[in-house]
Amino acid sequence: MLGINAITVRLGGRTILDRATATIPPGSCVGLIGRNGAGKSTLMKVITGAIDPDEGSIDLPKAARLGYIAQDAPSGTATPAETVLAADAERAALLEEADRCTDAHRLGDIHDRLLAIDAYTAPSRAARILTGLGFDEDMQNQPLDSFSGGWKMRVALAALLYSAPDVLLLDEPSNHLDLEATLWLENFLKNYPATVVVISHERDLLNNVVDNILHLQGGKLTLYSGGYDSFEHQRAERAVQLAAAKASQDAQRARLQDYVARNSARASTARQAQSRAKMLAKMQPIAALMEDPSLSFGFPNPAELKPPLITLDLAAVGYAPDTPILKRLNLRIDPDDRIALLGRNGNGKTTLARLLAAQLAPMGGEMNASGKMQVGYFTQYQVEELAGDSTPLEHMSRVMQGKPPGAVRAQLGRFGFSGDRATQQVSKLSGGERARLALALITRDAPHLLILDEPTNHLDVDAREALVQALNDYEGAVILISHDRHMVELTADRLVLVDEGTAQDYAGSMEDYIDYVLGRNQPKAGEGASKGKVVKKDRKTAAKAREAARAVNQKITVIEQDIARMEAECSAIDQAMFEPSAAAPELAKLPMSELSRKRGKLTAALEEHEAAWLALSERVDNDP
Numbered sequence: 001m002l003g004i005n006a007i008t009v010r011l012g013g014r015t016i017l018d019r020a021t022a023t024i025p026p027g028s029c030v031g032l033i034g035r036n037g038a039g040k041s042t043l044m045k046v047i048t049g050a051i052d053p054d055e056g057s058i059d060l061p062k063a064a065r066l067g068y069i070a071q072d073a074p075s076g077t078a079t080p081a082e083t084v085l086a087a088d089a090e091r092a093a094l095l096e097e098a099d100r101c102t103d104a105h106r107l108g109d110i111h112d113r114l115l116a117i118d119a120y121t122a123p124s125r126a127a128r129i130l131t132g133l134g135f136d137e138d139m140q141n142q143p144l145d146s147f148s149g150g151w152k153m154r155v156a157l158a159a160l161l162y163s164a165p166d167v168l169l170l171d172e173p174s175n176h177l178d179l180e181a182t183l184w185l186e187n188f189l190k191n192y193p194a195t196v197v198v199i200s201h202e203r204d205l206l207n208n209v210v211d212n213i214l215h216l217q218g219g220k221l222t223l224y225s226g227g228y229d230s231f232e233h234q235r236a237e238r239a240v241q242l243a244a245a246k247a248s249q250d251a252q253r254a255r256l257q258d259y260v261a262r263n264s265a266r267a268s269t270a271r272q273a274q275s276r277a278k279m280l281a282k283m284q285p286i287a288a289l290m291e292d293p294s295l296s297f298g299f300p301n302p303a304e305l306k307p308p309l310i311t312l313d314l315a316a317v318g319y320a321p322d323t324p325i326l327k328r329l330n331l332r333i334d335p336d337d338r339i340a341l342l343g344r345n346g347n348g349k350t351t352l353a354r355l356l357a358a359q360l361a362p363m364g365g366e367m368n369a370s371g372k373m374q375v376g377y378f379t380q381y382q383v384e385e386l387a388g389d390s391t392p393l394e395h396m397s398r399v400m401q402g403k404p405p406g407a408v409r410a411q412l413g414r415f416g417f418s419g420d421r422a423t424q425q426v427s428k429l430s431g432g433e434r435a436r437l438a439l440a441l442i443t444r445d446a447p448h449l450l451i452l453d454e455p456t457n458h459l460d461v462d463a464r465e466a467l468v469q470a471l472n473d474y475e476g477a478v479i480l481i482s483h484d485r486h487m488v489e490l491t492a493d494r495l496v497l498v499d500e501g502t503a504q505d506y507a508g509s510m511e512d513y514i515d516y517v518l519g520r521n522q523p524k525a526g527e528g529a530s531k532g533k534v535v536k537k538d539r540k541t542a543a544k545a546r547e548a549a550r551a552v553n554q555k556i557t558v559i560e561q562d563i564a565r566m567e568a569e570c571s572a573i574d575q576a577m578f579e580p581s582a583a584a585p586e587l588a589k590l591p592m593s594e595l596s597r598k599r600g601k602l603t604a605a606l607e608e609h610e611a612a613w614l615a616l617s618e619r620v621d622n623d624p
Contacts, residue, residue, distance in 0.1 A: 001026050002047070002167060002195060003059030004221065009042055010054050016042050018219030019056065024212075026061075029189060029196040031206045031228065034216035036432040036460050040199045043216065044068065044169055047197075060167065067165030069173075073152035074144055080155045081140045084126040087159035091119045129158045132184035133177070134344055150176040150345075161188060170198040174205065175457050178345040179483040180517050187518070201460045203228050203486040228461070233558055297439065297470035298414030300446040302374065307334040309373050309449055309477060310356060315365035317355040324363050325351045328502045335448060337477045340492035342506060342513055349481050349498045353377070353451050356479060376447035378455055382438040388427030392417045392437050395426070400444055415440040431458030450474065453481045485510060552616055559613045566606050573599045 002024035009017040016039040024030055034040050045051040047058055048068045060066070074083050086092050094110050101107045114120065130140050133154045144152060153176045160168070174182045182205070189196055189209045197214070200206055206213065206228035213224040213231040224231045256277075263273040316327035325348045333339070333356070341349045354360045357377040358369070386395065396408050412422050415436045426434060435458040443450070450471075456464050464487060471478055471491045482488055488510055495506040495513065506513060576583035577595050587595065 001059070001061065002197070004043070004047070005057045005059060007043070007046055007053045007056035007058070008219075009039070009046060009051065011042070015219055017046070017053070017216075020216070020219060020221040021056075022214055022221040022223050024195060024197065024214070024223075027193070027195055028212055029192070029198070029210045030212045030214050030223075031210035032197055032199045032214045032216065033201070033206070033228075033231075033461065035462065036430040036458070038216045039219065040216055041171055043221075044171055044197075044199065047167075047169060064167055065163075065165040066167050066169065067160050067163055068169040069153070069156050069160055069171065073149055074155055074159070075152065076145060077143045079141050079143060080130055080135055080147075080158065081123070081126055083144060083155050084130060084159045084162045085122055087163040088117075088119075088122065091117060091122060094119065126158070126162050129161050129188075130155075132181065132188065133158050134181045134346070154181070157185075164194070166194050168192060168194060168196045170196070170200075172199055172201070172457075174200065174202055174483060177483060179342065179485065180344050182483045183514060183517055201456070201464060202484060203461060203464070204484075206231075206461075229554065229557060230561075233554075233561065296414065296416045297436065297467050299439075299443050299450065299470055299474040299476070300411070300414065301475040302446045302448040303372075305335055305370055305372060305448050308370075309333045309335055309337075310367065310369045312355075312362075313366040313368075315355070315362040315367050317351055317360050317362055319351075319360075321363075324501075326355075326498070326502055327364065329355075329365065331496070331503065333449065333477055333479070335477055337494060338471075338480075338492045339478065339494045339496055340480045340482070340488045340510075341496050341498055341503070343498035347498045348501070348503070350379075350453055352498055352503055353453055353479065353481060356449070357451050370448075373449060374445050374447040375449045375451065376442040376445075377451045377453075378439055378442050379453045380457060382442070383431070383434045383458065386426045386434055386437065388425065390426055391423045392426065392429075392440070393422040395437065395441060396444070399441055411440055411444050432460060432463050435459060436463075447476060449477045449479065451479045454483070455480075456482060456484045456487060485514070552619060556613060556616050559609050559616070563606065563609050563613065566602050566609065570599065570602050570606070573602070 004020060004022045004024075006019040006021050007017050008015065008019055020043065032040050032043070042051065046053050048066055049058075078086070091114070094114055098107060098110045098114070101110060118125075127137075127140060134151075135154070135158075139147075144155065147155070157170075157173055157176075160170075173185060177185065182202070186205055186209050189198070196210075198205075198210065208227070210227055211225070213226070213228060215222045215224060215231065215235070224234050226234075260273045260277050264270060264277075266273075310331070310333040312329040312331040314327075315329040316324040317329070318324035318326070329352070341352065343349055351360065354377075355362065355367070357375050359377070392412055393408070396412050397405075400408050400411065409418070409422065412418065416433075417437065417440065426437070429437070435455065439455070455467065459467065464484065468487055468490045471480075478491065480488065480492055492510075495508075495510065496503050497506040497513075508516070572584055572587060573595055576587035576590065577592065577599070580588045590598075
C-alpha cells in the first residue's frame with residue numbers, strides 16, 4: 001500500500017500541494033491526472049524522496065523498491081542492451097564478483113543466486129522490452145550517444161520496466177513514443193504484477209490500463225474507481241452535488257448575515273447575533289469545481305481554394321544527396337482532407353510532413369502545390385524555441401508586423417491569451433500554454449493546410465478535447481502525426497501508412513491498424529494500401545457521426561451505472577422489508593408502507609432505464 005498523508009508543498013511562495021491525502025491500493029494501476037501545473041510531477045518527486053514536503057508523510061511497505069525515471073537521459077558509449085541489463089544492480093554485481101571469485105564455495109553461492117533471480121534469461125527479457133519500445137536488433141547494440149534525446153529516454157524507460165520495481169512511477173511515459181510503442185507499453189502495464197502510478201493525458205491509456213484515477217486539483221487529491229470515462233461521469237455527478245451544497249450553504253450564509261445585521265444592536269437579541277456571527281466565521285466555504293475559462297483553440301478558417309492543394313507524383317525526399325528516406329510517393333491532398341500519418345518513429349513521417357510544408361525539396365519525381373496555398377506547420381521544436389523573456393503579445397506582434405493591434409489581440413484571444421495572459425512572460429507559461437501559443441503563431445495567416453506533428457505532448461486531457469473540437473470546426477485540410485488514438489479517431493477520416501520507404505493510403509480503420517500492430521489481424525493479399533483508393537466521407541458529417549457515437553456510448557455507461565445503483569437500492573429495501581435486523585438503520589426505521597412505495601418507484605425507474613439501455617444498445621448495433 002502507498003499512503004499519501006496530508007502532504008503540503010510550497011514552492012516560490014505558492015502552495016502546490018495542500019494537505020493532499022490518498023491511499024493507493026496494493027497492486028493497483030492508478031492514473032494520476034490534473035491540469036498542467038497542478039503539481040503532478042511535484043507529487044511524484046515527494047513520493048520518491050527527491051522533494052521533502054513542508055508537512056505530511058509518505059507511507060510505503062518496508063523494503064519496497066520504487067522505480068522512477070530520472071530527468072537526465074542516459075548517455076555514453078554503452079549500448080541500450082547494456083544499459084537496460086545494468087538496471088538490475090544485483091545481477092550486475094553478482095556477475096562481476098563471479099568473474100574474480102576464486103572461492104569455490106562462494107562461487108557456488110553466487111551461481112545459486114543467479115539462478116534464483118533468473119539472471120541467465122535476462123538478456124532475452126531486456127531485448128523483448130527494447131524491441132517493444134521500437135529498438136531493432138542493430139539499434140540495441142549501438143552506443144547511446146548515437147541516439148537522439150527521445151530515443152535515449154526510451155532506453156531509460158526500458159531500464160525502468162526491466163528493473164521491475166514494487167512501485168512503478170511513470171511521468172508521461174508515452175511522450176517520446178510512437179503509436180506502436182504506446183500500444184506495446186499499454187499491454188505491458190496491463191500485465192504488470194505490482195503497483196503502478198502513471199501520470200498521463202492519454203485518454204485511451206487511462207481507459208485501457210488503469211483501474212483507479214487519482215485527480216489532483218487545487219492542491220487536493222481525490223481517488224475515483226475505474227478508468228477515465230468513469231472518472232468523468234463521477235466528476236460530473238460530484239459537480240452537481242457540490243453546486244447544490246454550495247447553493248444551500250450560500251442561502252444559509254445569507255440568512256445568518258441578515259440576522260446578524262438586523263439583531264446585533266438590539267440588547268434582547270445581541271447574544272443570539274453573536275452566536276450566529278461565530279457560526280458564520282467557522283463555516284467552511286464549499287469550493288466549486290475549478291475550470292479554466294481561458295482554455296481554447298480557434299483556428300481561423302482559410303479562403304477557398306480549388307482542389308488539389310498538393311500532388312506528389314513518384315516523388316522522393318531525404319536529407320543526403322542520392323539517399324532518399326522516402327520514394328515512390330503518389331499522394332493527393334485536397335482542401336477537405338483529414339489525414340493521419342501512421343508508422344513507427346524513424347520511418348519518415350516527419351520527413352514527409354516537411355516535404356508537404358515545403359521545408360524539404362523533392363529529390364526526384366514531381367511535387368505540385370497551389371500557388372496561393374498557406375501552410376501552418378507545428379512541431380515540438382517551435383514550442384522549445386519560444387523566447388522565454390518575451391510575452392505572447394510580443395511574439396505575435398513580431399510575426400504580424402504591420403497588422404493593427406486589434407488583429408494581433410484577436411488571434412491571441414482565439415487561443416486563450418486575452419487580457420493579462422497576453423502579457424505574461426513565456427518563461428512563466430506551462431508547457432500546454434506554450435503549445436497553444438505556438439499554434440496561435442503558425443495559424444496567424446489562416447492557413448489552408450495544417451500540419452501538426454505531435455501537437456498533444458504538452459496538453460492535458462481537457463486541452464486535447466478542446467483541440468479535437470477546434471480541428472473539427474476548422475474548414476481547411478489537416479495532416480496529423482500523433483500517438484493519441486482518441487484524437488486520430490475523432491479528427492482523421494483518411495489514414496496514410498509511412499513504411500518500407502514510401503507512404504500509401506491505408507484502407508482499414510484505426511481499429512484495424514491497432515489489430516495489425518498487435519498481431520491480431522493481418523491484411524489479406526491484394527487489400528490495403530496497394531490499391532491507394534479511399535472513399536472519403538464528408539468531414540463535418542463524419543465528425544458529427546463520431547461525436548454522436550461517443551455520446552451514445554457515454555449514455556449507455558451512465559445508464560448501466562444507474563441500473564447497478566438502483567438494483568443495489570432495491571436489494572437494500574428488500575432486506576429492510578423481510579430481514580429488518582440486518583438492514584441499514586435509515587431503512588429499518590421506515591414503516592412497511594413507505595418501503596413498499598420506495599420499492600415501487602425504483603421498480604418503475606428500473607424498467608425505464610432498462611428500456612432506454614436496450615434502445616441505445618440496438619442503435620449502436622445498427623449504426624454502420
